[in-house]
Amino acid sequence: xxxxxxxNLSEAEELCxxxxxxxxxxxxxxxxxxxxxxNLAQVLQAAGQGAEAADHxxxxxxxxxxxxxxxAVPEAIESLARLLMDxxxxxxxxxxxxxxxxxxEATHGLASLPxxxxxxxxxxxxxxxxxxxxxxxxxxxxxxxRERLLGPEHPDVAASLIALAxxxxxxxxxxxxEALYRRAVSLAEQVMGADHPELAGCLEGYALVxxxxxxxxxxxxAEARAEAIRAMQAAGVG
Numbered sequence: 359x360x361x362x363x364x365x366n367l368s369e370a371e372e373l374c375x376x377x378x379x380x381x382x383x384x385x386x387x388x389x390x391x392x393x394x395x396x397n398l399a400q401v402l403q404a405a406g407q408g409a410e411a412a413d414h415x416x417x418x419x420x421x422x423x424x425x426x427x428x429x430a431v432p433e434a435i436e437s438l439a440r441l442l443m444d445x446x447x448x449x450x451x452x453x454x455x456x457x458x459x460x461x462x463e464a465t466h467g468l469a470s471l472p473x474x475x476x477x478x479x480x481x482x483x484x485x486x487x488x489x490x491x492x493x494x495x496x497x498x499x500x501x502x503x504r505e506r507l508l509g510p511e512h513p514d515v516a517a518s519l520i521a522l523a524x525x526x527x528x529x530x531x532x533x534x535x536e537a538l539y540r541r542a543v544s545l546a547e548q549v550m551g552a553d554h555p556e557l558a559g560c561l562e563g564y565a566l567v568x569x570x571x572x573x574x575x576x577x578x579x580a581e582a583r584a585e586a587i588r589a590m591q592a593a594g595v596g
Contacts, residue, residue, distance in 0.1 A: 367405045374398035392418040392430070396437070408445045415441060432461045432472075439479065448486045455480040474503040474514075481521055490528035497522040516545040520560045527567050536571060539564035543580075558587035 374397050381388045399414035415438040422434050435458045442451035459476045466472050481496035501518035508515055523538035543564060546557040561584035568577035 367401060370401045371398070371405060374401050392421045392425075392434070395421070396434075399437070399441075403441055408441060412438060412441050412445070412447075432458055432465070435461070436476075443479065443483060443486075446486070448483045452480070452483050452487075455483055469503050469506065471503070471507055474500045474507070474518075477503070478514075478518060478521060481525070485521070485525055485528075490525045494522065494525040494529060497525055511545065511549055513549045516542060516549050517556060519545060520556060520563075523560070524563050527563055532567055532570055535567045536564075539567055553587050553590050555587070555591060558584045558591070561587070 374394070377394050378398055381391050381394045395414045395418035399411040399418065402408070402411035402414065415434070419431070419434040419438055422428070422431050435454050439451045439454040439458060442448070442454070455476060459473065459480060462470070462472045462476050477496045477500035481493040481500060484490070484493040484496065497518060501515065501522055504512065504515045504518050519538060519542035523535055523542050526538055527535040539560060542560050543557070546554060546560055550557055561580045565577045565580035565584065568574075568580060
């Protein structure tokens with residue numbers, strides 16, 4: 359989609375809707391229909407029309423599930439689940455992620471990067487619904503896989519550390535959370551950058567833990583750093 363790649367979303371949407379209408383005229387099960395639906399969904403997602411995009415992703419998934427070629431099903435599930443999560447529709451995303459995890463474990467094994475990515479997404483889904491006890495083991499498993507396959511100094515490892523630290527803090531495991539946050543802050547600064555938004559969130563969580571551990575001056579410094587990063591983001595700096 360040249361118009362989409364050039365950032366012309368209105369033209370891309372018009373072209374995709376025309377393509378969908380043509381495909382619909384050929385019948386609801388026309389060959390290539392899932393690709394047409396995916397293209398329109400991607401354009402709508404980029405244009406901020408997430409609800410309609412999710413409908414098209416869901417229809418594309420249903421068609422792929424009915425087809426002979428099942429290889430594209432996991433990718434279709436992931437596209438839909440991630441969009442639902444972006445819309446904070448976590449209860450709808452969760453069963454899709456559970457299914458995706460089972461498919462990826464069967465295809466790639468129990469300790470692969472696709473499995474780690476799905477574990478991380480599922481952990482985030484549980485955490486967003488206030489289920490830290492279910493998020494923690496998933497985040498820990500994702501971290502272990504990523505450390506083993508990517509090495510200890512990788513942005514995905516930093517992201518997993520942050521997620522695990524957050525879940526551990528919510529569960530009240532303050533000493534463990536403090537150690538995780540300390541490591542996560544150091545690694546995020548190194549591999550994500552000193553003004554990355556994920557570092558700000560990490561510092562905010564770290565400040566909460568330090569405060570509960572009666573380490574007020576350290577908590578204040580962490581919170582001040584987080585606020586400085588947030589201010590830079592709001593100003594469009596970095």
